[in-house]
Amino acid sequence: MRDSSGRYRTRYEDTLRALGHYLDQQRFTRILVVETPEGFLVKGYVATPGRDEESFSLTPETLLFTDEDLLQLLEEAYRRRGTGSSSCAPTRPP
Numbered sequence: 001m002r003d004s005s006g007r008y009r010t011r012y013e014d015t016l017r018a019l020g021h022y023l024d025q026q027r028f029t030r031i032l033v034v035e036t037p038e039g040f041l042v043k044g045y046v047a048t049p050g051r052d053e054e055s056f057s058l059t060p061e062t063l064l065f066t067d068e069d070l071l072q073l074l075e076e077a078y079r080r081r082g083t084g085s086s087s088c089a090p091t092r093p094p
Helices: 012-025 067-081
Strands: 028-036 039-049 056-066
Touching (some): 012 028, 012 067
Antiparallel strands (some): 028 039
């Protein structure tokens, strides 16, 4: 995945951390992540509350995160950390 300038690769660690935060916020469980030419394909189950506070149901969900989606998640992650995207240097392509 390239950064917004298209020149540098974004670090997998940052991308997967941002994606993981999103999936946690959406209550995903039993997750499969596959990298595709378009971005990341995510399959999993979303936990939704049941009738009482101890039960929940799992709904299957499949999402495709394009490079643009991932860049948005990364920008949000950098803002949460208070570092800004410019201070987190992407790695240079080989």
